[in-house]
Amino acid sequence: MSDWIEIDNNKWMVEKKTTIDNVKVTVSMSPYDLPQSIKGDVKGDELIIEFEYITGERTRKESHDNDISFEVGIHSRRIYKMFLNLKSLGGKQLEVIVRKFEELVDKVFKNLLKHSSEQNRRDYYTMTQEVIKDHTRELIDPVLNQKA
Amino acid sequence: MCLFTERAMIAVTAVGAYYANQDPVTVWYGLVLQPYVKQFLILSASLIGVVRWVRHIAGHQDHWDAVKCIIDQLRSNVVNKKAPADTERVTLFKWGTCFRVGSHFLKDCVYPVERSGHVTRTTKACFLASDAKAVGVAGVCWRQNQAICVNNLPDIDKNSTDENIAEYARRGFVPESWVRKQIREGKLLPRTIAGWPVKVAGKPWGVIVVDSRKAELCKTKDFYDFYKEHAECLSKLLRRF
Numbered sequence: 001m002s003d004w005i006e007i008d009n010n011k012w013m014v015e016k017k018t019t020i021d022n023v024k025v026t027v028s029m030s031p032y033d034l035p036q037s038i039k040g041d042v043k044g045d046e047l048i049i050e051f052e053y054i055t056g057e058r059t060r061k062e063s064h065d066n067d068i069s070f071e072v073g074i075h076s077r078r079i080y081k082m083f084l085n086l087k088s089l090g091g092k093q094l095e096v097i098v099r100k101f102e103e104l105v106d107k108v109f110k111n112l113l114k115h116s117s118e119q120n121r122r123d124y125y126t127m128t129q130e131v132i133k134d135h136t137r138e139l140i141d142p143v144l145n146q147k148a
Numbered sequence: 149m150c151l152f153t154e155r156a157m158i159a160v161t162a163v164g165a166y167y168a169n170q171d172p173v174t175v176w177y178g179l180v181l182q183p184y185v186k187q188f189l190i191l192s193a194s195l196i197g198v199v200r201w202v203r204h205i206a207g208h209q210d211h212w213d214a215v216k217c218i219i220d221q222l223r224s225n226v227v228n229k230k231a232p233a234d235t236e237r238v239t240l241f242k243w244g245t246c247f248r249v250g251s252h253f254l255k256d257c258v259y260p261v262e263r264s265g266h267v268t269r270t271t272k273a274c275f276l277a278s279d280a281k282a283v284g285v286a287g288v289c290w291r292q293n294q295a296i297c298v299n300n301l302p303d304i305d306k307n308s309t310d311e312n313i314a315e316y317a318r319r320g321f322v323p324e325s326w327v328r329k330q331i332r333e334g335k336l337l338p339r340t341i342a343g344w345p346v347k348v349a350g351k352p353w354g355v356i357v358v359d360s361r362k363a364e365l366c367k368t369k370d371f372y373d374f375y376k377e378h379a380e381c382l383s384k385l386l387r388r389f
Binding site (some may be wrong): 009010013014015016020021022024025026027028029030031032034036054055056058073074076078095120 | 202267287288294295296297298299318319321343345347348350351352368369372376377379380383
C-alpha cells in the first residue's frame with residue numbers, strides 16, 4: 001500500500017484575465033477541482049491512480065478503452081481514480097515503463113480534451129495531466145516494486 | 149419560534165390525550181370538549197408534523213450559526229478585520245427559486261441566505277442565474293462554475309454621471325435600473341466583487357460573494373486556503389438545505 005503524495009497546487013492557484021459577456025474579469029480555477037493529494041497503487045492487474053479533493057462525492061466507474069477506465073464524480077465529473085491495465089505498461093526497464101505510462105496518459109487526456117467544449121473542464125484535464133506527469137516516478141513505483 | 153410552537157402543540161396534545169382517556173366527570177368536558185377530542189388530536193398531530201417539516205427545510209438555528217461563523221472567518225481571512233462591516237462583506241447565496249414580497253417567484257436565481265457581520269443582513273438581492281442568462285457577479289459565477297473577480301469598478305454615488313453608471317452596470321453584470329435604485333436608496337456600491345462557487349457533494353449549491361469598497365481585492369490565495377480548511381465542513385452543514 002503506497003502513501004498519499006501531497007500536491008503543490010501553488011502553480012494552479014493563479015488568476016487569469018479573460019472576457020465574459022464582453023466584460024474583462026479575473027477568473028481562477030474552482031478550488032473543488034484542485035486535487036490535494038495523489039497516490040498510485042497496484043491491485044490485481046491494474047495500476048490505480050487515486051486523487052483526493054477538498055470534498056468528496058458519490059462516484060461511478062466509466063470505461064475509456066481496453067487499457068484505461070475511470071471512477072468519476074457523479075455530479076462534478078472529477079476524476080477520483082484511474083485504472084491502467086498493467087499489460088499496457090509491459091517491460092522491465094524503468095525507462096520503458098515510464099515511456100509507456102506517459103504515452104498512455106497523453107493518449108487518454110488528448111481524447112478527454114477533444115470531447116470537452118467547456119473551458120474550465122479543459123483547464124481541469126490539463127491540470128490533472130500535468131499533476132500526473134509531475135509525479136510519474138512516484139506513481140509507477142508500486143509497478144516497479146511488483147516486478148522486482 | 150418553530151421550536152416553541154412544536155413544544156406547545158405536544159403539551160396540548162398530551163393534555164388532550166389524558167382527558168380523552170378519563171371518564172367525563174365534568175359537565176363542560178362531556179358537553180363541550182369530548183365530541184371534538186378525536187379531531188383535536190388528529191389536528192395537533194398534523195400540526196406537529198408540519199412544524200417539524202418546516203424546521204427540517206429551514207434548518208436548525210445551530211447549523212446556521214455555524215455557517216455564519218464560517219462566513220465571518222472568510223471575511224477575516226480576505227478582508228481587513230477593522231474594515232466597516234457594511235462596506236466589506238461576505239454573502240452566501242443559494243441557487244434555487246426565491247420569493248420576494250410584492251414581487252413574484254423567481255426561478256433559477258441566487259439569493260442570499262447568510263451574510264457576515266451584523267449589518268445589512270436584511271438584503272433582498274436576488275440575481276438571475278440560468279444557463280441562458282445570468283445577472284450580477286453572483287449569477288455569472290454560478291453559470292461559469294468558476295471563481296470570478298471584477299475589480300476597479302467606478303466609484304458610484306448620487307453625483308455619478310450617466311456614463312459611470314452605465315459602465316458600472318456593464319462591468320457588474322447588472323441592469324442600469326438596478327444601479328440607479330441602489331443610489332436612490334442611499335446604498336454604497338462595492339468597487340470589487342468576487343464570486344466563488346460553493347458545492348455540496350460535488351453538486352453546485354450556490355456561491356460566496358465578497359464585495360468591497362476597495363478597488364482591488366481579489367486575494368485568490370486566501371480564498372484557496374479558506375476552501376481547503378472549511379469546504380468539507382461547509383458542505384456537510386449545507387447538505388440538508
